[in-house]
Amino acid sequence: GENVEQHPSTLSVQEGDSAVIKCTYSDSASNYFPWYKQELGKRPQLIIDIRSNVGEKKDQRIAVTLNKTAKHFSLHITETQPEDSAVYFCAAWGPNDYKLSFGAGTTVTVRA
């Protein structure tokens, strides 16, 4: 099955700065890569996703980039705000799977 690694495990940024989380995947045939945000005490929620036929996707202050050759994808958060503090999970859908494979998560803390 697909194996996803996520770095860093924790990230502290000053409000207004950018945050970047990186994930690598093992199966070059994987073709769907969502990102989930989980606030404290809440459920994980899908915030953005990208498919293998696209290199970059943006939604307001968040963007995801995909490098298929290197088998990695990244989440970029610009102009961070306190409400961006959460755990972020990347995931990948392997070609022979009926499920997402999740990374271990990144705890992002935005300092005021």
Added chain:
Amino acid sequence: DARVTQTPRHKVTEMGQEVTMRCQPILGHNTVFWYRQTMMQGLELLAYFRNRAPLDDSGMPKDRFSAEMPDATLATLKIQPSEPRDSAVYFCASGTGLNYGYTFGSGTRLTVV
């Protein structure tokens, strides 16, 4: 917004008791997943179903956990007997199929004392 509904939201039980958690997937979703999360750690996949058929339950301790989907609107996760190490948040999620993100329920926070 369509929601995945989980009940109960919170459960405190004594060691050795049976615990049943329920999940109502989003209407039309044909894939249902059970995850466990401890202290804001990662998401541990316990079991999942596609079109009500169990696809994989290798993540579950078989001696005490069981997962079923008696109909398309209900998935259950049972623990019998429960142990303190089972204390965690159990999430149900549902999806429409391959290569699409799925929606998580609000979770059941289980405490076994």
